[in-house]
Amino acid sequence: MSYFAAAVVRDDSGWTAAEVSLRGATDIDEVADRLRDVDLEADVSLLFVEADDAYLVILRLDEGEDLRVFGSDSAFAEESRLGSLLVGDLKTSVTGLDGDEEPRPAASGDDESEQPVVDPEADPVGDADLLANLGISAQKLLTLCTHEGMLPADVTAEICEVLGCADEVEELREV
DSSP: OOEEEEEEEEETTEEEEEEOOOTTOOSHHHHHHHHHHHOTTOSEEEEEEEETTTEEEEEEEETTEEEEEEESOTTHHHHOHHHHHHHTTOOOBOOOOOTTSOOOOOOBTTBTTOOOSSOTTOOOEEOTTTTGGGTOOHHHHHHHHHSTTOOHHHHHHHHHHHHTOHHHHHHHHHO
């Protein structure tokens, strides 16, 4: 299992990024501690974990508290120890709907261009709304994760572009 884990943290001076090692982590709380260690004073801390060009997990801490987790596919928990560690406890499948959004119908004979909200082969889990107040709605996050041809690195890049920290994460990839 190969993975890339990039933390992006925001404080008064803006976003900074750091690679985070998850080697030896024994539970999700330890992963959260490693994210906190990047910047204890951060207003917002995000950890993007991309695994095997197939799975993306996003963790979020606000002021070091209230861990929120989103996983692009629950199958990641069955594929590896890292997947089990990050998304194994997430039971809530995601539909991508906010309370004020109307359900989008799946593809049907009425309109061939209509696409399902979620790729039927993927089973996103966790809190798809975790980036909503940063400019990425649950629907946008799910669309990015289920768009054909999009790798986890592409999704991370798109999100970071919106957040304003794309250059910082790209520098980590080049090292």
